[in-house]
Amino acid sequence: MVGVLGTGTMGDAMGDAMVRNIAAAGLGLRAWNRNRAAAEPLAALGAVVCDTPAEACRGADVVLTALLNEKVVADVMDQAHDGLGGRQVWVQTCTVFPDGRRGLAEQAARVSLAYVEAPLRGTKDPAVAGTLTIMAASPQQEVREEVRPVLEAVGIRTVWLDEVGQPSSLKLAYNAWVLATVEGIAESLTLADALGVDPRLVIDVIDGSGLSSPYVRTKGPKMIDDDLDTPSFPLDAAAKDAGLITDTARAACLHLGIAEVVPGRLRRAADDGLGRADVAATYRMSRQAAA
Template identity: 45%
Template sequence: MTSTPVHVTRKRPTVAVLGTGIMGSGMARSLLRTGLGVRAWNRTQSKAAPLAADGATVTETAEEAVRGADVIVTMLNDGLSVAAALTAASSGLHGGQILLQSSTVGPDATADLAQRAADLGLVYLDAPVAGTKQPAEQGALTVLVSGPSAVRPSVDPVLDAIGQRTIWVGEAPGEASRLKLVVNTWVINMVGSIAECLNLAEGLDIDPQSFLDVMKGGPLDSAYLQGKSAAVLSGDLTPSFALSSALKDTRLILEAAGRSGVILDLVAASADRFERAEAAGHGGEDMIATYYAGRPPE
């Protein structure tokens, strides 16, 4: 007798997205495109409202968003914001829900949030992402994950929707967040280098495009160099990643480096530039607005 094969169908998770700024809204749309149910909440509700047209259920409270959800994605500015969102959502939570914590909050806040999640009965996954606005909207982020791999089958549909690649770093929360700081160090140093090259070209009365033409197609060229430079030269500084958020990340990196005894001169210099640009009113623009920190006073 030939037996009939048994097909196991896994339930497609319902996802609550807490935080629908530049990154969170893009991630929510990527989840919706794959057919996952999404409930979206943002402290400023107007930022979540446009997601309703894409099929999300936009809720007035964090509690409504998480009630009955299988996976909760947090994409907020910092650890305090995530903690506040969890407190606001607490009466809607139930044991066994997976918290996919994707905000860049640093090692200390990660440890605090992991403990809060445990106290609430949640399964905590430390899951910061590498990428900015466009990859978030395209489902092309790189997701760094540390936490219990036993829940991987339950969360894979979510990870596959928001990212083109998932790297499982380890079993302990904090490992992914520490790696994210290393990744962001590279990005922050690179954007500072681009800004300074454009500053120097203009200071020496060289057309910045000439510099880009020299680099184009060579071993030191990159889409990042060309794209960020084009943003400056066109004057379109619509944020893919806001300068104020980059400044927050430089502070997290420097704090972690200081505790480990590592000296990061370039990141410290980038922090100074970001602070000057923010003080000049560029905090809400793309991080390449650090360019303005290097221009001579008018």
């Protein structure tokens, strides 16, 4: 039995898709969401939709949190306290700052939960397809085996690391590349347009180079067509991760270049009403600056 806390707070369709894949795997599901109406459709898949976090955790072998940030995760797990006990494993999927990683692990230890840190690589479409990559850590082999069916239900690959903290560090390093790529595409397209060159030719030229990728081929045309309001990775979530990247780098005495600029651009885009759009909506900010 899996108790899921949060069925839509990691970016709408992404959280919902993960929960649906757990239900489809026949693992048994109890689900809670702050907005119960968002979780109600899961009942048709056999899930027990619960009114409180504690109710969702009661009787679950694995508790999975799919929530927005460290503070929300900690608060919801406090609310779940009365439903926790026995031999349970907590799988925590939110990407958090180093201090947050330690704090959540300590919170798990206080209530005798085995703790698996497991941030995810992927966006809406991989979540729907069940092809996410999971970066996970637990020093206990038996715990890894216990959560394996759950991780296999939502992902196609699990990268196991030795220590709690390493998965979020790896996820932040990966997201630094993602955000630099998005910003790079946006600025290249904006520059071409300002110089009187069809931006689609930029994508065409990149496509014939060693730097081509499905990400460029997908995001570039969506930017040009302004097809950015349905998010695969919401800009608000990207802005949160961008801030974590710079904070973590500074804590490690690093001063990164592109990563220092991206959070400000994303925050300005969010302040401009684009927080619920795709992260690629940063292109709109580039175009405004060029106007």
